[in-house]
Amino acid sequence: MRETWQLNRFLTFAAGVCLLAGCGDRYDGRLAVSGTVTLEGVPLSGGTIIFEPIDGQGSTSGAAIENGEYSIDRKVGLKPGKYRVAITAGDGKTPANEDEAAAPGGSTNIVSVDRIPPEYSERSTQQVEVKSDSPNKFDFPIPKARDTKAKKGKR
Numbered sequence: 001m002r003e004t005w006q007l008n009r010f011l012t013f014a015a016g017v018c019l020l021a022g023c024g025d026r027y028d029g030r031l032a033v034s035g036t037v038t039l040e041g042v043p044l045s046g047g048t049i050i051f052e053p054i055d056g057q058g059s060t061s062g063a064a065i066e067n068g069e070y071s072i073d074r075k076v077g078l079k080p081g082k083y084r085v086a087i088t089a090g091d092g093k094t095p096a097n098e099d100e101a102a103a104p105g106g107s108t109n110i111v112s113v114d115r116i117p118p119e120y121s122e123r124s125t126q127q128v129e130v131k132s133d134s135p136n137k138f139d140f141p142i143p144k145a146r147d148t149k150a151k152k153g154k155r
Helices: 002-020 148-154
Strands: 033-039 046-053 061-066 069-072 081-088 126-130 140-142
Touching: 033 046, 081 140
Parallel strands: 033 140
Antiparallel strands: 033 069, 046 061, 046 081, 061 069, 081 126
């Protein structure tokens, strides 16, 4: 009986030492995040998604969007909190400025125009809350692509 009591006492002590020594969460509270992005009802073929903490605390992270899906592994994931979400996806063919498109030597330097409207990209109003007790799957159905023709005409 006394040996059982000593064993239980030792195990309790060992568990406490382990927790204090850092045997806890090896990802420092970071969580995996995933979801889908569609543009005009179609999975976004390629792009980038960035999560920035709204209060300046926490972690900034992002991922590539491929075939309408993105995934951020827990190793580089987000800590619980509120985040601003910015999505970008160049069209891969439209020079942002016709004068700057011509590179030295006659070749063309194409800088893509972002297909994502400003309220989802550079002036994003999209926000999510990452929680430790939920799957943290966030989908972004972008209803309409940016009007690239109006942007080209202004330059």
